[in-house]
Amino acid sequence: MVGYAFMGAAHSQGWRTAGHVFDLPARPVLAAICGRDGTAVRAAADRHGWAAAETDWRALIARDDVQVVDICTPGDSHAEIAVAALEAGKHVLCEKPLANSVAEAEVMARAAEAAAARGQLAMVGFNYRRVPAISYARKLIADGRLGPLRHVRIAYLQDWLADPAAPLTWRLKRERAGSGALGDLGAHIVDLAQFLTGEPLAGVSALTETFVRQRPVVSGTPAGASGTEFGEVTVDDAVVFTGRLASGALAGFEATRMASGRKNALRLEINGERGSLAFDLERLNELSFHDHTEPAVSAGFRRILVTEPEHPYLEAWWPPGHALGYEHTFVHQVRDLVEAIVTGTAPVPSFADGLQVQRVLAAVEESAEKNAAYTPVTSLSVHHA
Known part of the structure; x- marks a missing residue:
């Protein structure tokens, strides 16, 4: 593994746990973890169960005991590694x-395609696909329970940047993160929209905003104190965009890290001719489903508790009603990847899937730039009959 912070810890949990829960065809061994700070990466190795620590990712991938490389670094290093x-x-x-x-x-997708011919597999870590309720929602849609789709609505709301005194981190610098809420949160909801519906987004129209354009640089000086150094925020704080799926269904998206009171609120609803479903990540063991073919006098949204052994991934976990959490998505991710490696099956989401999401994100940014000079409402004239 390259990287050992938040995502490194979450991925480590997945690698460490999957073989103890699922009957895997091969058991993962945590061979080595890599980070630039030797002391910190050694501590991470001890904490998360990695046998060795490296400070150069090149040395990591040169090791004979490493067969899989898990990249948990900022986006600016993904392609090279x-x-x-x-x-x-x-x-x-x-x-x-x-x-x-x-x-x-595109470079990464081409490299993955060439590697596949040699037997090497590549997968993107969109872990929310591995929430059992979301996997089950995909099955309901694929089975036609919603009929032809009409609307997709997804919002991903967080508040960790709502405080203007929150420090300037790498996630707020374009050269490290690529974009702000768009790439951090928007990538998830774009992937989920396309995963759940089985359709690509055909076009988008967007607005973005950076509400706090300067933030204190972390240097040991309290924010607001005399001598505090401030740096420029070069990514978006929030994005709102609409889209159209290939089938013509309409989609609405919102991603922000400035929604005070919302910690990790990923909410979605999909409406079709025959029914609807809704999901809230903060209630991740539940799915709301409405069958519109039922008589109106008894129809309505009903709660499905997704904890049955017949539900996706649940056969290896606890008895029905014993809920799972966020960390289990990374365990499921490892299960799927290990099974793909051993069977030689192309894993999903692939680098090609990741490229498709990247193209949507780029289209959102391009649209937001064009829409920056939006039409003021006061400039519109109204003609009465």
Whole structure:
């Protein structure tokens, strides 16, 4: 694994746990973890169960005991590490978004295609696909329970940047993160829209905003104190966009890190001719489903508790009603990747899927730039009959 912070810890949990829960065809061994700070990465290795620590990712992928490279670094290094790992004969798991640009994502997708011919597999870490309720929602849609789709609505709301005194981190610098809420949160909801519906987004129209354009640089000086250094925020704080799926269904998206009171609120609703479904990540063991073919006198949204052994991923976990959490999505991700590697099956989401998401993100940014000079409502004239 390259990277050991938040995502590194979450991925480590997945690698450490999957073989103890699922009957895997091969058991993952946590061989080595990599980070630039030798002391910190050694501590992370001890904490999360990695056998060795490296400070150079090139040394990591050169190791004979490493067969899979898991990339949990900021987006600016994804392409270089992933391509080198694939060329070195390793399988690759790369966190989302796949890259910081379409050009980088295209390079990665080509490298993955070439590597597949040699038997190396590459997968993107869109972990919310592995929430059992979301996987079950996809099955309901694929089985036609909603009929032809009409509307998709998805919002991903967080508040960790609502405080203007929150420090300037790498996630707020375009050269490291690529974009702000768009890439961080928007990538998830774009992927989910396309995953759930089985359709690509055909076009978008967007607005973005950066509400706090300067933030304190972390230097040990309290924010607001005399001498505090401030730096420029070069990414978006929030994005709102509409879209149209290939079938013609309409879609609405919102992603923000400025929604005070919302910690990790990913909410979606999909409406079709025959029914609707809704999901809230903060109630991730539940799915709301409405069958519109039932008589109106008894029809309505009903709660499905997605904890039955027949539901996706649940056969290996606890008895019905014993809920799972966020960390289990990473366990499921490892299960799917290990099974794909052993069977030689192309894993999903692929780097090609990640590239498709990257193209949507780029289209959103381009649209937002064009829409920056929006039409003022006061400039519109009204003609009465």
